[in-house]
Amino acid sequence: MGNLLCxxxxxxxxxxxxxxxxxxxxxxxxxxxxxxxxEPRIVPGSDTVLEAGMVVAFEPGNYGEDLGVRVEQIVLVxxxxxxxxxxxxxxx
Numbered sequence: 001m002g003n004l005l006c007x008x009x010x011x012x013x014x015x016x017x018x019x020x021x022x023x024x025x026x027x028x029x030x031x032x033x034x035x036x037x038x039e040p041r042i043v044p045g046s047d048t049v050l051e052a053g054m055v056v057a058f059e060p061g062n063y064g065e066d067l068g069v070r071v072e073q074i075v076l077v078x079x080x081x082x083x084x085x086x087x088x089x090x091x092x
Contacts (some may be wrong), residue, residue, distance in 0.1 A: 006046035029058040032074065052079045 009028065035058045040048040040056060048071035050056070054077040061070030071090055075082040 004038050004050045006048045006050060007044055009042050009050065028054050028060045032057055033056065034047050050077050052077055055085070056082075 008038040024043075027041060027043045030037040031040045032038070040046070040050060040054055042058070055074065056077060057072050057074050058072045061068060072086070072088065074085045076085055087091065
């Protein structure tokens, strides 16, 4: 996976165009463990390096004036990317 910083992954999420031109006002994910939201945090300014073995909840979302949605997907960070642990559909 190289040395991908959490802030870099956050910026990648933000660079994906919204199909409806919606806003993106929050973090993109967080680690899973003993607390609700723990490291690694997928947020701007985070210098945490994503490492193989980390379990992360990716939850990018889109928000408009009266509409918002986030679909969380749990992934295991691997040496060459990630493996989706969630089995639910991402279709909306």
